[in-house]
Amino acid sequence: MTRALISQGPLPGKGPVAYIDMSTQLGELRLESPVLTASGCAAAGRELDQFFDITKIGGIVTKSVMMQPRSGRPTPRMAETPSGMLNSIGLQGPGIDRFIETDLEWLNQRGATTIVSIAGSTVDEYGKLASRLRPTPGVAAIEVNISCPNVENRGLVFACDPSMAANVIQLVRRNSDPRMPIFAKLSPDVTDIVSVAESVVRAGATGVSVINTLLGMVINPDTMRPHLAGITGGLSGPAVRPVAVRCVWQIRQAFPDLPIIGMGGIRTGMDALEFILAGASAVSVGTVIFHDPSSPMRIHEELQRALVERGFSSLADAISYAHRTSDAPTLEDEDDFDFITE
C-alpha cells in the first residue's frame, strides 16, 4: 500500500517536526488524518470552518440525523460539571431529506470527508435512513448512533441490548452499499461492552465508535430540582476519558483487527495519543470544541508532534502499541520491530 506523506512543516514555536504519515484506514475508508469531530459537537461542519479548514482534518462526523425533523427537548439542555458537561439536546435536527439537501450538499461542495451519523427510534427507522443514504453521493461512512441517552424510553437505547444492537446494524448493513464502512456507536453504560461490540461486528459492522456519553444527572441546589428539563443527560468531556480509554482497550483486546474510532474527553494531542495506543485507528473530538473551536486542527498537530517525539514514523505504527507484550523491544530497537507485531 502506498502512503502519501503529509507535510505539515514545522509546528509553531516548538522547532521542526519530521514528516510523518498520519493517514489511517477504517475498513475501506482511508483518512489523511485520524482526527474527526464527534457527532453532535460539530453540527455539520459549517460553523467550525470559520475557525479552521475542515478539509485538513480526517473528517466531519455530523450530528445524528433522523427521518423526520425533530425539535429536541425543552431547555435547560446543558449543565457544566467537573471537567465535563451534561447535555440533553434530544437529537434536534432537520430530518434526513433537508440534511441531504443542505448540510451534506455544503460539506460535499466544501470538499470535506463526511461520516453521517444516523439515529432512529425504531429498528425500521435505521433501515430507512440507510436506504435513503445509499444513492446519496459524498457519504464516506455511516456511524450508527444506537446509544443516544436522550430518548424518552431508556429501553430504546439499542446499544444496551446486544441483540437489539445487532438487529439495527444488520438492517443498516443490508440496506447499504456492501463497501460502505459502518460504525456502531456504543454506550459505556453496559455491563460488558465487549459483548455488545461482538454482536454488532457479527451483524456486519465495519467497526465501532466508542464511547457515547454516560447517563448522568445534576440537581440544582437553588431550585432543589433536576437542573435539566430532560432530568437526565449525557456526560461528556475530560471527566469520562479514562472510561473511554478502558472501553477502547477492552474491545481491542478482544478484536485485534477491528477498526475502532475512539472518543471521550479528548482535549489535547496527548489525550488522542492515549486512544491510539489503546487501539483506536481514529479519534473523534467533541466537548473540547465547545471550549476551543479550533481544537480539532490543534489536536491533529499535537498528536503528530507527540508521535514524532516518541520515535514513531507513522500513526499506523502507534495504533494498539500499548498492547505489546512486556518483554517486547522498546522503540530504540527499531530493527527488531517485526517481532512485536502480531
Add this chain to the structure above:
Amino acid sequence: MPVQVKGEVLDIRRIGAYHVLSLTAPGIADIARPGHFVTLGIGGEESSMVLRRAFAIHQVQSRGVYGGTLDVVIGIKGNGTKWLSERRRHDVVDIVGPLGRPFILPKERVNCVLIGGGYGSAPLFMLAEQLRERGCRVDVVVGASTEEKLFGVLELKRLASTLTITTDDGSLGERGYVTDILPELMKRVDAAVVYACGPMPMLASVAQISTDLRAYSQCAVEEAMACGIGVCMTCVLPVEGEDGVTRMLRSCTEGPVFRGDRVLWSAVGSIPPGTVGAPVEEAR
C-alpha cells in the same frame, strides 16, 4: 466572521456589583456591532470548566496602540465568572467573537427607547451612540433590583435624551420595574423602535408592550450557552418565523437579538405544540 484570539487584560475595574474587563481583541473590536457578543474561555488550558462564558460587547476601541480592544461587563454568578473577575493586567484570556446577530438599526430618524435590566444595559451604550449618529432620538430606561445592580447610569445620562431609572427596592430612581414606566414613556416620545436587553421576563413584557403600542421591538436574550458558535444546540428558544411556523432557534447564531413579537416568550423552556419536529403523542 468570528475569530479566535488570545486577548490580554488591559484593565479590570469594579463598578457597583459588576466587573468591567478590558481586553485586547484584534480582529474582533474593529468589526463588532451593537448586540454582538463574545465568549471567553475559563480557567486556562487545563481548566475543569469546559464551557465558555458569553458576554455582550459593551464598548470597543478599534484603533490605538493595542490594535483593537473591547470591554465586557461581568456579573459574578458562579465559579467561571468569579475566575474572570480575578483576572489582572497582562493575564491572557481566550476570546471568540464577534458572535451572533446584532441589533438592527432603523434607516430613518425615528425615536428609540432603550431598556436595560441589570447589566443588560452593557450593549446599549454602543447602540445609543450609533442611533444618535443616525439622528435618532434616544431615551433610555435602566432598572435593577437595587442601586448596586444598575450599570452605567452616569454614562447613559450623557448618551440619552432622557434617562429613567427604576429599582425594585426604590434605592435609586422610581420604585418598581422598568416595564411599569415604559408605556407612558413610549407614548410621550412616540417611540417607533424599542431595544431591550435583560432577563427573560423583562423582555417578554417589553415585547408585549411594544406590540400593544405598535412599536417594533428588538430583544437581546441571555440564554445558557455551551459553545456560542451554533454547534451544540443548547441555547434554543421557540421563535415564530415569517411563514408563521414555530421553530426552536439558537440564540447564539439566530440571536441573541430577536424581534420581540416573534419569540414565544411564555413558551421559553418548553417545546410548544406545533413547533417543527415537536414530539407527537404516541398511540398506545
